[in-house]
Amino acid sequence: MSRKDDIAHDFDLANVFEVDNEVVRASLESGVDLREYSTNIENQLKSAHRDAVQDCIDQAEKLADLHNRISDCDQSFERLETMLSNFLVELGSISSDMQRLQEQSVVINQQLNNRQRVRGELSQFVDDMVVPHTMIKAILERDVNENDFLEQLHELQHKLQFLKAQEFQDAKAVGDVHDVIENLKYKAMEKIREWLIVKISLFKKPLTNYQIPQNALLKNRFFYEFLLANDRQVAREIKDEYVDTVSKMFFSYFKTYVSRLFKLQMSDSAGKDDLLGAEDSVKPTSFSSVFSSKPSTRSRATVFSLGKRQNLLSVDLMAPLIVPHAAQQANERFQFECLFRSIQYALVDHCSHEFLFLSDFFMVNGQAAVDLFSQVMGRSISHLLKAIEEKVTVNYDAISLFLCICLCTKYCELMSERSVVSIDGFWENIAKMLWLRFEAVMNMHNESVRNLDVRKLQTPVDTRPYYVIRRYAEFTCAFLVCTEISGKKMDTRLQSMLTKQQAEIEGLLNRLTSQLKTKKERLVFQINNYDIILNILDERVTMESKERTSFWELQQTKINAFVEEILAPHFSSLIQFVNECEPLVEQNHSQLLARYTGKVTQIVRSFSADWKRSIEAINHEILQSFTNFKNGTNILQTAFTQLVQYYHRFNKVLSHEAFNECSVKNELVNIHHIMMELKKYKPVY
Structure with a gap:
């Protein structure tokens, strides 16, 4: 149990x-x-x-049957136990078999990878080493322009590099294909050299668009790379041939273009006599006109005014080039700056394209690219410098010269945007040349103003704006507008020249003013001239300038003096009384003020009787004196404002205790009545 x-x-x-x-x-x-x-x-x-x-x-039979069943179950359980024991033993053996198979799988996998790697490298080695028949046929028989030739040339270059690497490692297979590869290389170089020489020779043909052969070269730029990698002497020969041919082509182009272009310059350009202080008269334009009774219509207006010429710095900066023969057939003529712009833009366009081509095709950069570019464009640039210098030295148009200076700055910036910095020295030399000439011409203008003898003028001086002052206003405005369009700060050199010229103009105004008889005429003359300067500057120049500020201050000073001068004949007693008594009122000198009581009655009654007629007379005189109606009405309002201030001050003085017994104060005109009367003269715009 x-x-x-x-x-x-x-x-x-x-x-x-x-x-x-x-x-x-x-x-x-x-x-x-x-x-x-x-x-x-x-x-x-x-x-x-x-x-x-x-x-x-x-229940014996049932118990016997139950006993038999229990015995059968025991036997079944015994057999099952035996089977499970055997299965457990077999499971142990399967685990060891799986471990062994896994180890075998790792070994087999490693062997497979090694064999595949060896097979891949060996296959690539064979492919790189073997020279296929298609390559031989393409290199020997195909035309250079065909894509098949270019593709096989790339493959040939790859095999050449591979062969060099294997030869360095003493691979024995190199000897089997070395001669074939070398022969193909020499054959390819021979065909490429002939093709490049033919393409370069196309640049020598006149009237040929040189960009067409350049594009063909760029399309097949691997040719030069192949030559450079395999025979530097042949590559140098190709480069030298290109440099020699193209440099001659550009030199011939610019020499011819500049020569033909300057034949289109206006014959009526500024001369050495077209100066700021020159007499306002026409000059003969030809020998025959000297003896002609008909006067020439030549005007100096274009010498001193800008007109639409500033468009060169904006909308026309990158306009199409001037074509000489087309312009000649159309009988067109151009200002110097238009010709200058066309030349400089042609140079910018060609230089930009050429620099990028050289860098791309000949695979150079940095200083090497600059040196190669200088070899190609050096002669052309030197010729342009000389040709432009010859034309600049005989240019007497200061506005034209300054426009050219601004154009140089614009094109230099354009080249920098295009990453072409190889001709910065050219712009510097041109700008220096132009600044020197510009300064010389400006000094000539200043000298002409300084030497102007106001005592020998053909027409007498009156109160209207003088023509030299109008010229000066247009002249200065032109430089300020160009500076503003350029988007740059005022150049110190230009500012210095404008300051010197302004001093000469002020000196001329003083000399002209001395020719007038009365102080009032002299003030009107000065105000009118300052006004014409300010009007022209305000009309066209939006930026604030030193010149405008200076002339505005001068004009205000003269206006204040004129207002005092225009009021004096009508209200002199009142003004004198106010100016004399105000200091005494401030110091409270009652005894001294009492001495003026006798004048008060006369001043008050005189003012009450005549003030309206005086205002009318002042209005008439001012509007008749000033050529600019707006300026005249502003001065009139200033005069009336000053009169109201004097009258207000007069009332304030009379409020002092010293004048308490003056009964005439009751006769004073109400200041509001005066202001209402003055409003009748206020202009309506």
């Missing part, structure tokens, strides 16, 4: 004993006879035993 069965049996006996104890205890408490009770129990047990035996006998 197992341990589990023992525990169950002990548990049953304990329960039986516990029940019997309770039965016994109950029997004792009830007084039952124990012997009788024991006999009854024994009989019951025997009866139960007989019943149990009889029941087993009755």
Whole structure:
């Protein structure tokens, strides 16, 4: 019996004993006879035993069948146990087999990778080493222009580089293909050299668009790369041939272009006599006109005014080039700056294209690119410098010269935007040349103003603006407008020249003013001339300038002096009274003020009687004196404002205790009445 069965049996006996104890205890408490009770129990047990035996006998067949089934189950469980034990043993062997197969798989995989790598490298080596028949046929038979030739040329270059690398490693297979590869290389170089020489020779043909052969060269720029990699001497020959041919082509082009272009310059250009201080008269334009009775219509207006010439710095900066033969057929003529712009833009266009081509085709950059570009364009640039210098030295048009200076700055910036900095020295030399000539011409203008003898003028000076001042205003305005369009700050050199010229103009104005008789005429003359300068500057120049500020301050000073001068004949007693008494009022000198009481009656009654007529007279005189109606009306309002201020000050002085007993104060005109009357003269724009 197992341990589990023992525990169950002990548990049953304990329960039986516990029940019997309770039965016994109950029997004792009830007084039952124990012997009788024991006999009854024994009989019951025997009866139960007989019943149990009889029941087993009755169920003998079922019990036998149950026994057989239990035996069969035990045998089945025994076989299953044997099978599971065998399966467990087999599982152990399978685990070891799997581990062994995994190790074999890793080894086989590594072997496969090694073989594939060796096969790939060996296959690539064979492909790089073998010279296919298609390559030989393409290099020997195909035309250079065909794509097949270019493709095989790339492949040939690859094989040449591979062969050099293998030869360095002493690969024995190199000897098998070395001669074939070298022969193909020399054949390809021969065909490429001939093709490049033919293309370069196309630049020598006149009237040929040189960009067409250049584009063909760029399309096949690998040709030069192939030559450079395999024979530097042949590559140098090609480069030298290109430099020599193209430099001659550009030199011939610019020499012819400049020569033909300057034949289109206006014959009516500024001359050495067209100066700021020159007499306002026409000059003969030809020898025959000297003896002609019909006067020439030549005007100096274009010498001192800008007109539409500033468009060169904006909308016309990159306009199409002037074509000499087309312009000549159309009978067109141009200002110097237009010709200058066309030349410079042609140079910018060609230089930009050429610099980029050289860098791309010949594979150079940095200083090497600049040096190669200088070899190509050096002669042309030197010729342009000389040709432009010859024309600049005879140019007397200061506006034209300054426009050219601004154009140089614009095109230099354009070249920098295109990353072409190889001709910065050219712009610097041109700008220096132009500045020197510009300064010389400006000094000539200043000298002409300084030497102008106002005592020998053909027409007498009157109060109207003087023509030299109008010229000066247009002249200065031109430089300020060009500076503004350029988008740059005022150049210190230009500012210095304008300051010197302004000093000469102010000196001329003072000399002209001295020719007038009265102070009032002199003030009107100065105000009119300052006004014409300010009007021209305000009309065209939006930026603030030193010249405008200076002339505005001068004009305001003269206007204030004129206002005092125009008021004096009509209100001199009142003005004198105010100017003399105001300091005494501030110091409270009542006794000294009492001396003026006698004048008050005369001043008040005179003012009351004549103030309206005086205002009308002032209005008439001012409007008649100034050529600019707007300026005249502004001065009129300034005069009336000054009059109101004087009258207000007069009333303030009379409010002092020293004048308390002056009964004439009751006759004073109400200041509001005066202001209402003055409003009638206020202009309506």
